[in-house]
């Protein structure tokens with residue numbers, strides 16, 4: 279088949295990936311795919327689709343439960359200092375592991391160019407929270423060890439900026455979470471940073487926001503994070519009220 | 522072109538190494554010995570090397586091999602590299618190719634599969650183990666995947682999101698509700714025989730509710746109700762209203778004109794048909810329809826996953 283003439287149907291390409299076409303037909307399809315970007319793309323979709331469609335609900339359930347802050351906190355319990363455990367247990371119990379705000383942050387560094395993408399994970403956020411962060415992407419040229427100004431800052435959406443997350447650096451990054459507005463008597467929240475670097479290392483850090491006595495800023499900073507894909511989750515602030 | 526094979530007597534010296542074919546002009550010298558020594562008892566060996574023109578064979582199959590990889594990995598350059606890697610494996614063994622045992626493509630494809638497998642297992646995310654179904658009566662959803670705990674968290678997030686989207690697309694696709702119910706129960710690991718034996722007499726409106734609650738007991742998601750809403754809505758309509766095309770209407774012409782949700786599953790099996798075969802067919806029809814719909818509305822959306830770390834996880838499972 280000449281790629282200019284016509285394309286194979288999605289059914290044929292699905293059968294091709296399923297290995298149910300005869301050898302002669304398979305030959306035609308493979309030679310066509312070699313020349314046709316459109317059918318190659320459908321076949322690639324079929325490759326992923328054939329696998330996903332066969333995953334049972336049970337497996338979906340296991341993924342959902344692991345892909346939650348609850349899963350992360352459960353894992354953190356075994357690793358954090360004893361003093362932090364009651365806080366994490368309370369977070370798990372009272373909020374089923376939901377967060378006041380949660381972000382997915384992907385950092386990359388290739389040939390001196392640093393890039394960061396951040397977006398809210400609303401599925402992880404507790405009911406009634408207003409801390410949904412704006413999706414932001416940024417790219418900058420950075421030398422080794424060059425921290426410069428923040429690559430990216432994202433603030434919680436309703437205008438005033440009650441919380442913000444900033445990413446600095448390049449080859450490795452520093453991530454700072456700052457709470458701009460919280461009730462006077464509220465306990466400053468824990469922040470969990472978890473994920474996986476590009477070279478496959480699991481990373482899990484939990485620390486509390488603290489107030490700097492000089493500047494009055496309430497921040498927590500995670501330093502030297504290698505390029506990778508991370509989730510930042512902020513513990514619910516129970517009595518948080520809009521100022 | 523088919524070559525001739527003969528049995529060579531022990532202790533012969535055979536020029537078994539033809540010049541590498543042109544596609545590999547850039548490959549480093551792999552240091553193959555120009556002659557190999559054949560020892561031991563009678564063994565099959567290609568007789569005169571010029572009887573099979575290996576270079577022509579390789580050139581003839583090179584495009585097909587690229588197509589094979591192009592369909593399975595996320596980037597064209599990667600597909601080219603893997604095709605090249607395959608020839609690098611095939612070439613030193615090319616004299617073991619016996620046209621009377623298998624076609625040259627079979628011979629090459631064996632190596633292509635190994636190269637693909639090695640490519641994915643070399644990745645840091647190589648979690649999903651693909652196991653074939655145990656018997657013919659099992660739907661493919663019986664395939665076991667590796668524990669989610671072994672997967673990186675970001676892969677879990679992306680994969681569970683993709684599975685949820687797929688559930689939504691499946692339950693809202695234009696197939697009759699009996700097919701969707703069967704499809705749903707197969708996701709809950711019901712085998713065709715079990716569906717026929719245990720669910721045939723049940724009213725499918727109730728089966729749909731049971732499906733949702735069984736699903737909800739497993740998958741924690743506040744949006745699950747949204748995913749199943751289109752299925753419940755269909756239960757209020759008659760088969761002639763939900764079977765959109767003439768072919769489907771003909772296939773269900775035996776179904777009474779009542780609300781689809783008020784009928785037992787058995788009402789949908791054609792008279793004198795093997796219900797188990799139909800269960801499998803319905804599952805397959807839903808699968809095809811869902812894939813067609815994805816191609817119509819979001820083409821390339823799944824192959825985008827193939828380039829991400831999720832793709833590594835998914836691809837590992839693809840034979």
Ligand SMILES: [Zn+2]
Pocket residue numbers: 281284285286310314315316317318
């Ligand atoms: Zn095409």
